[in-house]
Structure formats: C-alpha cells, structure tokens
Amino acid sequence: MTHAVAVPAPIPVRIPIREILPYALFAGVLSLIALYFVGAEQGALAVFDGTYVHELVHDARHLLGFPCH
Amino acid sequence: MPLTEPDRTTEQSALTVRSLLVWGLLAGLVGGLLAFGFASAFGEPSVETAIGIEEAGGAAHDHGAEAGGHSHGAEPAAEEEEVSRAFQSTGGLGIGAVAYGLGLGGLYSLAFAFAYGRLGRLTARATALAVAGLGYLALVLVPFLTYPANPPAVGKGETIGERTGLFFGIMGISLVALVLAIVAARKLAARWGGWWSTVAAGLGYVVVVTAVAKALPSFNEVPDSFPGSVLWEFRVASLGTSAVLYATIGVVFAALLHRGLTRKTG
Numbered sequence: 001m002t003h004a005v006a007v008p009a010p011i012p013v014r015i016p017i018r019e020i021l022p023y024a025l026f027a028g029v030l031s032l033i034a035l036y037f038v039g040a041e042q043g044a045l046a047v048f049d050g051t052y053v054h055e056l057v058h059d060a061r062h063l064l065g066f067p068c069h
Numbered sequence: 070m071p072l073t074e075p076d077r078t079t080e081q082s083a084l085t086v087r088s089l090l091v092w093g094l095l096a097g098l099v100g101g102l103l104a105f106g107f108a109s110a111f112g113e114p115s116v117e118t119a120i121g122i123e124e125a126g127g128a129a130h131d132h133g134a135e136a137g138g139h140s141h142g143a144e145p146a147a148e149e150e151e152v153s154r155a156f157q158s159t160g161g162l163g164i165g166a167v168a169y170g171l172g173l174g175g176l177y178s179l180a181f182a183f184a185y186g187r188l189g190r191l192t193a194r195a196t197a198l199a200v201a202g203l204g205y206l207a208l209v210l211v212p213f214l215t216y217p218a219n220p221p222a223v224g225k226g227e228t229i230g231e232r233t234g235l236f237f238g239i240m241g242i243s244l245v246a247l248v249l250a251i252v253a254a255r256k257l258a259a260r261w262g263g264w265w266s267t268v269a270a271g272l273g274y275v276v277v278v279t280a281v282a283k284a285l286p287s288f289n290e291v292p293d294s295f296p297g298s299v300l301w302e303f304r305v306a307s308l309g310t311s312a313v314l315y316a317t318i319g320v321v322f323a324a325l326l327h328r329g330l331t332r333k334t335g
Contacts, residue, residue: 014186015084023086024179031179034172038165044233055152060105060165062303063112063310065209065218067232 039066084185084330089178092325093318097174100317101167107313108166112306113158116220118299120154123222126292170314177204177318181326187255189263193330194323201319207247208240209311215239215282218307220300225290235285243278250274 038061041047042054054061054068061068152161177200185196216236224232254270261269291300 013084015086015182017183020086020179020182023090023182027090027175028179031172031175034168035176038169038172040233040237044230050151052151055150055157056161057165057168058152058157059113059116059162060108060169062116062218062220063108063162063307064165064169065213065236065307065311067216067219067224067229067236068221069224069226069229 038064043068086179086182088329089182089326090175092322092329093174093176093178093181094171095174095325096318096321097170097172097177098167099170099321100174100314101170102163103317104170104310104314105163105166108162108306108310109159112303112310113162115299115303115306116158119220119222119295119303122295122299126222126294166310166314170318173314174318174322177201178322180204181322188251189255189258193326197323197326198319201315201322203247203251205312205315207243209308209315211243211278211282212236212239213304213308213311215278215285216288217304219290220303223291223295223300224288228288228290231286232288239278239282239285242281246274246277246281 037053038057041057042051043061044067058068181197181200184200185193188196188199191199216232216239250270250273253273254266257266257269260266
C-alpha cells in the first residue's frame with residue numbers, strides 16, 4: 001500500500017539530448033548512407049563507377065519515389 | 070514526486086538509445102519486407118508496362134541501328150544489363166526495399182528518441198505513431214506532391230541531376246519546416262493551449278511547403294504517348310509502398326517499445 005502500483009502507460013521521460021547525439025551521429029550517418037544507395041547512387045551522383053547498384057535497386061528507387069533516370 | 074521516482078528510473082533504464090535503435094532496425098526490417106510485398110504485388114505491373122513502353126519507344130527511334138543501344142545511359146539495352154530484369158523486379162526490389170527500410174528504421178528510432186517526452190503528454194506508443202505519420206507527411210507526401218514519382222520511360226536523362234537535387238531539397242526543406250512547426254507549436258502551447266497551437270503550426274507548415282513547392286521549378290517530362298492510367302497506377306502504388314513502410318515501422322516499433330517498457334516496469 002505504500003508503493004505506487006506499476007503505471008500501465010509510463011510517464012514520458014525525456015532522453016537527454018547529449019545521450020542521443022553520439023548515436024544520432026553514428027547510426028544516422030550509416031542510415032543515411034543506406035538511403036543514399038537506394039535513392040540516388042549511380043543516378044545523378046556516383047561513388048562507384050558503373051550501373052550495377054542502379055540496376056539492382058532500380059525498381060525500389062522508382063517505387064519509393066526517387067528520380068531514377 | 071516520491072511516487073513517480075521509481076517509475077522514472079526504471080523507465081530510464083529501459084529507454085536507452087541503444088534499445089530504441091535495435092527496435093527501430095527491427096521495425097525497419099519488417100517494414101522493408103512488407104513494402105517489398107506491396108511493391109511487387111501492386112507496383113511491379115505498372116513498372117513492367119512502363120518498361121515495355123520505353124523499349125518499344127527506343128526501338129522505334131533507332132530502327133536502322135543494329136545494336137539498339139540508344140536508350141539512355143542509365144538503362145542499357147537488354148543484352149548489356151548487369152542485373153537481369155527478372156532479378157531487378159524480385160531480388161533487387163527486395164534488397165532495395167529492405168536496405169531502405171533498415172536505414173529509415175534507424176533514423177526513425179533516433180527521431181523518436183528526440184520526440185519522446187517533448188511532444189506534450191503523448192504516450193510512448195502515441196509518440197511512435199505520431200513520428201511515423203509526420204515522417205510520412207514531411208518526407209513522402211510533400212515531396213511526392215511537389216515532384217511526383219515517375220515510372221521508367223518518364224523523365225529525361227538530361228535533367229536527372231537537377232531533379233534529384235530538387236527532390237532531396239524539398240525533402241530537406243519539408244523536414245526542417247516540420248521540425249520548426251513542432252517547436253513553434255510546443256512554445257505556443259503554453260499561451261494558446263495545445264489545440265490552437267497545433268492548428269496554427271500545422272497551417273504554418275502547409276503554407277510554407279506550398280509556397281516552396283510552387284516556387285521551385287517543375288518538370289513535365291511525361292511523353293505524350295504515355296498512358297495516363299499506367300502513370301496513375303504507378304504513382305498510387307508508389308505512395309502505397311511508402312505508406313506500408315512508414316505504417317509498419319510505426320506500429321512494429323510502438324509494439325516493441327511498449328513490450329520493452331512494460332516488461333521492465335511490470
């Protein structure tokens with residue numbers, strides 16, 4: 001009776017920004033690279049020569065709405 | 070305060086950015102797979118039709134040329150393809166959708182980490198869905214309405230650089246406008262209350278992105294002979310693919326988050 005019963009919906013707790021930032025930088029950059037390769041590589045921009053990446057993700061790029069060619 | 074203290078600390082320990090990232094990547098994986106399923110069922114037919122039109126058009130242009138390698142650089146003729154059409158429309162689509170899903174899921178979980186506890190009194194799951202919904206609005210719907218998705222055979226090779234830059238540009242502007250609108254809504258909430266501050270911020274966002282979209286150059290590169298119904302079908306499938314992706318990420322992440330939070334506290 002002295003203790004609060006577990007709350008089904010926890011009270012929102014803010015994660016301090018300084019705790020998020022290192023993850024945001026590291027995982028954010030990796031994630032953006034993944035999005036870049038599906039969305040734009042070997043289209044308007046190219047890190048690697050050739051058309052392999054473009055052709056591999058061709059249909060996904062079109063259907064995800066990115067300009068393809 | 071003493072009553073809420075234990076809950077706060079237990080939730081704090083469950084709510085690490087690391088576990089959010091793992092849940093985000095899992096949600097992104099599931100979202101990518103479901104988006105792949107949706108895209109192959111409802112998107113591929115119009116892509117195949119469009120490629121058929123593209124190839125027929127290309128063939129008509131260089132009747133005399135034996136090689137038939139006239140089609141623009143990015144889309145070599147069938148015999149020089151590095152990845153066969155059969156694989157592009159199945160494995161390639163799957164790899165692309167899952168890679169995109171994982172990347173988006175990761176970024177989504179980081180966005181959630183920033184948003185949770187900073188969007189008024191929204192619960193964890195409501196915040197998860199709000200982030201997914203607002204992400205879809207800012208990163209899919211607004212860019213799509215500015216520069217609609219185009220199937221193969223639509224779009225000129227010469228403008229691909231410009232179109233790509235502008236597409237990423239409107240994504241960026243829309244995202245920045247959304248973040249500013251949310252910050253403004255939170256600031257105004259103290260004075261106007263949650264309802265009117267949200268309405269005002271929403272209106273502000275819509276006005277800004279509409280003005281930007283109208284100010285940016287537009288491209289009309291749909292060939293006259295391209296059937297409107299195929300274009301419509303493709304574009305609806307494109308919106309649907311992203312909708313499946315964002316909705317799945319939101320729902321799966323919310324479920325994992327809720328499980329993680331309640332298991333540790335309960």
